[in-house]
Structures are given as C-alpha cells and as structure tokens.
Amino acid sequence: MTDLKLVIFDVDGTLVDSQGLIVASMTAAFEQIGMTAPSRDAIKSIVGLSLEEGMAVLVPEVDAGEHIRLAEAYRRAYFEQREARGSVATSPFYDGAREVLDLLRADDWTLLAIATGKSKRGVDKLIEGHGLEGYFASAQCSDFHPSKPHPSMIHAALRETGVDSANAVMVGDTTFDMDMAKAAGVKAIGVSWGYHDVAELNADVIINSFAELPAAIQNLLGD
Template structure:
C-alpha cells in the first residue's frame, strides 16, 4: 500500500484570485497597505499566521491575531455569497477520482487551509470521500514542518518512504523531504518549476495528465528516471 498526499490551494484548487482578494481586504480593513498579489501568491501554502507574518514582518502578536481573525471572517463572508465558488484546476477532479478508486493507493490532503475551508471545498466538488485523512493549519505546525505528512502516514499505516506529496510550492517539497517522503511539484501553482526542483522535488508536472503519468512511474517504483525526466521537461 502506498499513499499520496495532495496540497490543496495551487495544486487542486485554483484559488489564487480569491486568496489575494481576501488578503487585500483584510489588510485594508486594518488600515494597512494591501500586499501585492505576487507577495500573497508566494506565501500560499503556509499556515495563515505564518503567511501574514511574512507579508507584514515585525507584526506584533495582537495585530497578527486580529489579521488572522479578520481574514477568516472575510473569507466566510465571501463564501456565503451566492456566486462564490473556489474553482478546481481542469482535470484535477478526474485525477483525484481515479486515484482514490485504486485499491493500492490511499489519498490524503495536507494543506494550509483551515478545517472549515477544506470541508467547504471538498463538499462543493464532491471530494470528501476521496481523502482518507486530512491535516490542516488547525491541526499541525505550518509547512515546511513535517508534522502534516508524518501524522497522515501514521493514520494511514503507511511508511513515509512509501508516500508521495504533491504540491505547488517549495514549502510542500521541503515538508515532504523533512518527513522522508517523495515530492512531486506541479507547474501551475505558486512557485516556478526550477524552484521546486532546487528544493528537492523528484519531478515537476506541467499538466495534470503529466502528473498522472509521473504518479504511475512512482507507483511502479521507477524513481531513478524521474529527476532526469523532470529536468528535461524544464528545458
């Protein structure tokens, strides 16, 4: 039995626009200059307090707590709007469904989202049953700390050496490596493919179809060819 642990935002969910908008609203509501979208995109994947701390270095604990609460309040209000929807990247739902149906694989989610946020997006896209275990910012230290991966492995009864982490940021890759798992990056998210490779990703997929093929290679134990294949895809 092997396990695949997926990041959510930037990997499965195309939520960049929503996150950047909510972050701008939150900072402005506190009388602060709104961060540039590029800066916000760069911290997606981190737990909210860590992310905001990077966007506003030196923030004191009281203001940080207020910003975190404000962000969550703004997000809940946005989610309650009739036209709100966190879109998934094309083909990712189909890939998740195919993988979750395989007897030799267990799927999990490791994300900087809150439990509430994970529940909302999984329910909206009928993905709740696909993930046997979920670890969020409410459960574990922020990525790249390995706790999310290690706790998922313990729950699933799968060794980290038989586990693959799929994510779009260097934080996902560093988390996987710290836990002793393999990491695959995806090129449609937060960080560039060269950054993911430099952080230690065994491969970077340019499309969900390519990710599907790479997962098959990993599942079959063909790891030695993956770094060369990944680098060739970047040239």
C-alpha cells in the same frame, strides 16, 4: 508494512485555483485593519503557510497581536466571499484534477490524503462544495499542526493510513510543500501551474498537467 500507496495533495494552487479569492480576502483584511495591502505576488508567495505565519512574513514590522488580527480579518473576508459565491466558483478545480482524483481513488491499492495550510472549516467546506466526501483517507490542516514546511501533517497522514514513507508522495505547488515532503522522507511531485516559481521547487519531478500525475507516481513509487 503495507503495499498501499499514499498520494498526499496540497489544495490551493495544486488541486484548486483559489488565487482570486485569496488575494481579495487578503486585500480586504488589510484594509479592515487600516494597513496597505501587499502585492499579488507577495500574497501568492505565502500561500501554503498557516495564516499567522504568513502574516508574519508579509508584515514583519508589526507584532504578533497584529498578525492574529490580520489572520482573523482574513478568515472573515474569506468565509463571506465563499458563502456568497460557493466553493466551485471561488476555488475551481484545475483542468484534469477531478478526473485524476477519480482515477486514483478507483485503485484499490492507492489512498488519497490532503495536507494544507487551510483551516479545518475551509477543508470541510471545500470537500462539501466539490462533492469529495469519502475521497481522502486523511485530511491534515493548519488547525492541528505547525505550519509547513514542518513535516507534522505528512507524519500524521502516514500514521492514520498505515502507509510507509517509502510508499508515499506529496503533490504540491510551493517550496513549502516540497520542503515538507523532504523533511518527512517522502517523494515530492511539483506542479508547474501553482503559486511558486517552478525553478524554486526542490521536487523529485515536475509535472505540467494532471494527465502526467499517474505516470509520475508510478515512476517514483513503482507498481
């Protein structure tokens, strides 16, 4: 048992706004395969799922092989655009995100983690691009886990940090994040600026700005 707290962050739609990059990459992927691209709202609805799971939701009428082809085309398009423009331009921080990360990181009793549907390559590039090396005690991604809302990523983060589930909180913008938190037995903080409708989030608390996050964590986990 430890007195450490663990704050687990989703990435896309929570820490960074990569909506433009995601939509452009998804549109390019569908065009490469010769299929009609989904709407922006449909694309936003699957952010947080692993790519193959997301493709299955977007085009359930095609087989698993096509879902894999679409996922691979998306990865290529995403990589090309990110390399051309950089992480800061294609996935900028939401207002106040970096300041709150710095604040939480400075607390000796708080550890930070990531749980994201992004690939390890994507996570590594984002951390490098934003200068976040050393910020996260655990970084869980889709390469090594079942898709959200399966609790595997949170369970792994808890194991790696040695923090009890009662002292951990998940911060995210989608129903997948909130359901994952509930399945793992940790508290859930929903953000209002992300990709899913706030009314659909089954969160313990909703915050409307990063400035509200430290107090929300303290209220849920205590001193």
